[in-house]
Amino acid sequence: MRSDTAVPPSGTDDLQLVVSELSRCADGVVSLVLADPQGRELPAWEPGAHVDVCMPGVTRQYSLCGDPRERGTYRLGVLLEPESRGGSKFIHEQLCAEQTLTVHPPRNHFALEDAAEYLFVAGGIGITPIVAMITEVERRGRPWRLVYGGRQRSSMAFLDELAAYGDKVVVRPQDEFGLLDLDEILDVPDSVHIYCCGPEPLIAAVEERCTRRAAGTLHVERFAARELPEAGEQTAFEVHCQESDVTVTVAAGQSMLDALLDAGVDLNFDCREGTCGSCELEVLEGRPLHLDSILSVAERETAEIIFPCVSRARSDRLVLDA
Template sequence: MNVEASCVLPKNADTVKLIVQRLSREADGVVSVLLADAEGDGLPEWEPGAHIDLCLPGMTRQYSLCGDPSDRSCYRLGVLLEPAGRGGSRFIHESLQPGYPVLARPPRNHFSFVDADEYLFIAGGIGITPLLPMIARAEADGRTWQLVYGGRTRSSMAFLKQLVAYGDRVQVVPQDEHGLLDLAELLEVPGDKHVYCCGPEPLLAAVERLCSSWPKGRLHVERFTAPALMGHISEQAAFEVECAESGVTVIVRSEQTMLAALLEAGIDLNFDCKEGTCGTCELGLVDGVAEHRDAVLSQEERDAGELILPCVSRARGARLVVDA
């Protein structure tokens, strides 16, 4: 099987040749996938919060690593079947088999796990996956931590058997049994804890709202999709982008993305998802103020004003200067 021929990855991307070792059912609609190096070598290192870009026939999808970072013999992914999705999860659930070769980019991390004395982990559904290695690290380091894990039903919540070992530090809250998570009570007092949250957009938006007055840097979220944009694309204003390195200046039309305009002008850029979730097209922002619409940059990175994801983000004014 010529996996390279069907692969969609950024040009000149580093890749790792993998082979599927095992698929296991973890919950209703969730499987874990164990991947090993195709040549039996040790895999590239990673830290909690990292993901890989997995190349499937005709598509590339991002999945969080949820295994043990110290075990370089394999990567573990947790994949939720999304029937109305773009096809990646359906292929994994219906067609992936042990022995199947796949390509991946080495692990990347936009959800870094910072050193702290106390953590509160909040997971919604498949959002548990990037939190599992963080919980294991916090436990190994002797930190104080708590996990609150919500889902539609108990049978749909993955990795519960793994979490049982942590005892009462894990609170499992199936919606059909207990209703929605009581976020207001959980986040009433900041204390010294850092909050790590991953899950569906309504959960993340609620957590961000409740933590809006907390000290900066205490809340860490990871989105699987970019936040919904306010307004219609036709209402967007055109703006100018100067490329400091190449000397090219382009006009980004109101109905056009900045990435599309740069590519149309012959600027050589890497890109992948075009949805603001993978971070592949990230550029340095030299001048101007960005209207960030991605799911990659942290609030601190946005406030610093030094980066932009041109696939979805735009200018707040008439002009930007980027490092391209």
């Protein structure tokens, strides 16, 4: 994930991990390996999961790109963002081996579902969650193919590792091949589940070309919040938190998260952009207006969860399990 965020209070489940390895794996990309200082096993995770890494003044979300069976370490791939406000710049320029970082346990909003066959489309640092997915799909013995695009071959991480899969991996640097031919790449039957991660223009183009695919066969993960026309159409609404027995009015222009926090409701949160998923709450009553960048178009129609940092209400009142 790419958003620099204010750091909320640390939770009791936070991990204190040491940097066991820090190495360059492509131009502008480092591989970061974290481990427990006492050598204990880390919380389990599944392909598609990410962790929140706390650094001075900011928290950043990074996809796990190792092997989920290796319970002793977490591996991350970190791109140096040109306009970094402290996250990736800290890792690339200041972080050293044996330093300790606070890490929130893994969360997963990009889960690998069971399918007969898989097509992976990765752009740039979007390869990170895909690496773990490929490891798992290969273990299951399912057919798969990866199309991996980037600006230049030298900037594309994990190429040596991916080369072991032979012609299942198609590498397409833009300076050699131009933009990915998505019309050809995505011409696959609905039995194939497509997983895409990368910059917003790539994901938007893939979504546009997959509007007629069977629901639930396209899965995407964004690095940054997408722009939604509905985000500007805000009216006040009421929220009742059933567990806390707190009722608040969310004003037009005010985030639901801020209104709940101001009323003393204890909530987890990180990104405030609808990308990390840490503030997820269950909707018990009412019609949510989903403005996050996590749920798919199909999921937004039926989802019984909401991310209050950005989302609002279509109905006059919501009842949440909080």
